[in-house]
Amino acid sequence: MDDYLHDAHDDAPGELPDEPLEPSLLAAAREYHRPPELPREAIWRAIQAERRAARATRPVPRRWIPWAAAAAALLAVGVGIGRLSLRTDPGTPVANWGPSAPAPRVSAAAYRLTTLEHLGQSEAFLTLFRSSVRTGGQERLASATARQLLATNRLLLDSPAATDRKTRVLLEDLELVLAEIAQLATDARPDDRALIREGMDRDGVLSRLRTEVPAGMTPTRGDL
Amino acid sequence: MDDRELIGRVLAGDPRAERELYDAHVDRVFRLSCRIAGDPHRAQDYTQETFIRGFRRLADFRGESALSTWLCAIAVSVTLNGLRSQRRARDREVGLDEAPALGTRTVEADPDLKVRMARAIDGLPEGYRTVFVMHDVEGYTHEEIATALGVQPGTSKAQLFRARAKLRTALADFARD
Numbered sequence: 001m002d003d004y005l006h007d008a009h010d011d012a013p014g015e016l017p018d019e020p021l022e023p024s025l026l027a028a029a030r031e032y033h034r035p036p037e038l039p040r041e042a043i044w045r046a047i048q049a050e051r052r053a054a055r056a057t058r059p060v061p062r063r064w065i066p067w068a069a070a071a072a073a074l075l076a077v078g079v080g081i082g083r084l085s086l087r088t089d090p091g092t093p094v095a096n097w098g099p100s101a102p103a104p105r106v107s108a109a110a111y112r113l114t115t116l117e118h119l120g121q122s123e124a125f126l127t128l129f130r131s132s133v134r135t136g137g138q139e140r141l142a143s144a145t146a147r148q149l150l151a152t153n154r155l156l157l158d159s160p161a162a163t164d165r166k167t168r169v170l171l172e173d174l175e176l177v178l179a180e181i182a183q184l185a186t187d188a189r190p191d192d193r194a195l196i197r198e199g200m201d202r203d204g205v206l207s208r209l210r211t212e213v214p215a216g217m218t219p220t221r222g223d224l
Numbered sequence: 225m226d227d228r229e230l231i232g233r234v235l236a237g238d239p240r241a242e243r244e245l246y247d248a249h250v251d252r253v254f255r256l257s258c259r260i261a262g263d264p265h266r267a268q269d270y271t272q273e274t275f276i277r278g279f280r281r282l283a284d285f286r287g288e289s290a291l292s293t294w295l296c297a298i299a300v301s302v303t304l305n306g307l308r309s310q311r312r313a314r315d316r317e318v319g320l321d322e323a324p325a326l327g328t329r330t331v332e333a334d335p336d337l338k339v340r341m342a343r344a345i346d347g348l349p350e351g352y353r354t355v356f357v358m359h360d361v362e363g364y365t366h367e368e369i370a371t372a373l374g375v376q377p378g379t380s381k382a383q384l385f386r387a388r389a390k391l392r393t394a395l396a397d398f399a400r401d
Binding site: 031 | 243246247250251254255258259260261262264267268271272275276279280337338340341342345356357360361381385388391392395398
């Protein structure tokens with residue numbers, strides 16, 4: 001703790017008269033910086049977001065990139081198989097993801113799950129990026145992570161996951177932000193980072209991600 | 225549930241325990257931060273930072289004090305450091321022409337005791353002010369204050385005594401009433 005409290009005489013105060021302030025003065029003192037109502041949920045949400053971001057990005061070299069690469073590979077395989085199966089069966093009409101097609105509906109659920117995981121990862125990453133805008137110094141790591149997320153994002157945009165209009169628009173906006181971060185040079189100026197942050201704020205990308213991703217969807221504690 | 229059990233659950237990764245810990249202490253942390261910072265928005269940030277640091281360092285908590293006192297120590301440290309950074313940034317931004325004006329308090333008489341008291345508390349040295357706010361405004365004991373600030377209880381008592389003396393002097397006309 002700071003030593004601002006220490007005073008040559010303070011550690012040997014002797015018997016100081018413990019005389020309280022007069023009631024009127026004490027009442028006035030208790031009005032000093034009187035706290036407003038506690039914004040309990042807002043603070044909790046902010047704490048959770050920061051902690052999620054910290055957990056998600058701490059093991060970046062060992063776990064983040066492999067997860068993103070694995071997700072990208074999985075999606076690539078899924079998309080590839082889907083396309084191949086369409087080609088080998090000439091009688092199959094254009095993919096029908098409607099309610100009467102049971103098999104694709106299962107795939108749609110899997111894509112939805114993958115999309116939510118991707119959005120959760122992106123949320124955690126952008127939260128951390130946003131908070132590090134002022135300090136800088138993480139451009140190389142941020143750029144590498146953004147590139148991995150960007151690859152997954154583009155695969156998702158090209159998959160049935162993007163048939164839902166709201167999800168598609170969110171993925172498109174997210175792509176712009178990730179692309180900007182991916183292009184950050186190691187000698188980026190604070191202005192460059194601030195511009196990206198301004199863009200995020202203007203489009204509300206982060207808040208929309210937070211709305212879209214259900215609680216608990218963001219991988220934590222080594223789930224990456 | 226005692227501190228030890230709650231901490232054990234948090235360290236085991238129980239999210240409900242994290243929330244319980246937060247709910248049990250956030251009000252006190254926010255109040256203290258708000259009283260010291262004087263700005264609810266900054267107090268919100270400082271409270272957030274206090275819990276982030278608290279969760280991060282929880283494994284290092286040895287139980288030598290109550291968990292609430294330990295969190296309080298983090299809150300005071302975060303808040304005072306935040307205020308110092310803010311002051312430094314503000315000082316850099318203030319031009320030379322404006323600087324003297326900031327150091328000069330208006331001497332106009334203000335009949336409002338609350339306003340006068342707030343000014344008098346603001347005018348206390350940081351150490352006096354922190355102890356006074358914690359003890360007389362928020363009701364912490366000298367032992368809690370000493371633990372939170374890393375000083376002896378006697379130091380806390382001495383600081384409080386001097387703070388009250390300065391306030392009585394500054395508000396002598398009210399004290400006589």
